[in-house]
Amino acid sequence: MEIGIAGQADVTQLARLLWLNAAPDQQAKQSVESFADDLAAWWTDHSDTHFAFVAASTDSVLVGMAWLALVPRAPRPGDTDRHSADIQSVFVLPAHRGNRLGSALVEAASQHAFTLGATRVTVHSGRKAVPVYERLGFTPSHQLLQLEPDRTM
Template sequence: MRVERADGEDIAGLAWLKWQDVAPEAKAGRSLDLFTDELATWWRAHADTHSAFVARTDDGEIVGMAWLALLPRVPRPGAADRVSADIQSVFVLPAHRGCGIGSRLIAAACAYGTSLGAPRITVHSSDGAVRLYRRLGFSGSAQLLQLRGPA
């Protein structure tokens, strides 16, 4: 198993994983081909702010992904190139869970964000993944607050 940064050749595999990660009703009336085209368009529009990391089997099959979103922060004196980073859309196919692939994907995305100068990496986790993120060193912060919009 290898984990690496995805490129444009991986769009179909990333779209397929995202397709697997949503409930059937969310896909009603839609096709994987259409979603793949939408993701390709989105990828091109967000190439400067979002990077995907994939886990591949030895035969090249993509079985997991993690995304890292980078957001430029307002400069301050002495720090003109500030950036924030956020882990997004981590997913591993059920048959490949429990052997560290998710941890490796998150670690790769975090290392990349840190290499680009992000002083911290955030994540909005599902309830089921909180334990994983805590095990990887993520913790809560009284300074990180959120305001929920209307449902």
């Protein structure tokens, strides 16, 4: 397997992986072909802030992905180009799980974030994946809080 950054030519395969990673009710809303068209347009609009890292088999079929969102932060005196990063939509096809592909994708995306100057990398994980992220060095933070839209203020 080869791990690398996806390009425009990979959008159709990325759409397939994102579609497969979606819940059945989400899949029912849009065909994978239609979603690929929407992803291609989104890709163009977000190519400077979002990067897809992919695992490709020897025949160039994408079997896994991890997205990296680079988020600009408000400047501080002496540090006007601040960024943080978020790992999103990590998915490996079931037949390829258990070979550390997901870990390799997250490591590649995280390293890229730090190379681009991110001061931290976050991930919002499902419960089952928390031990994987902890093995990769992610730690919980009591200072990182979230508010969901159905909560009243």
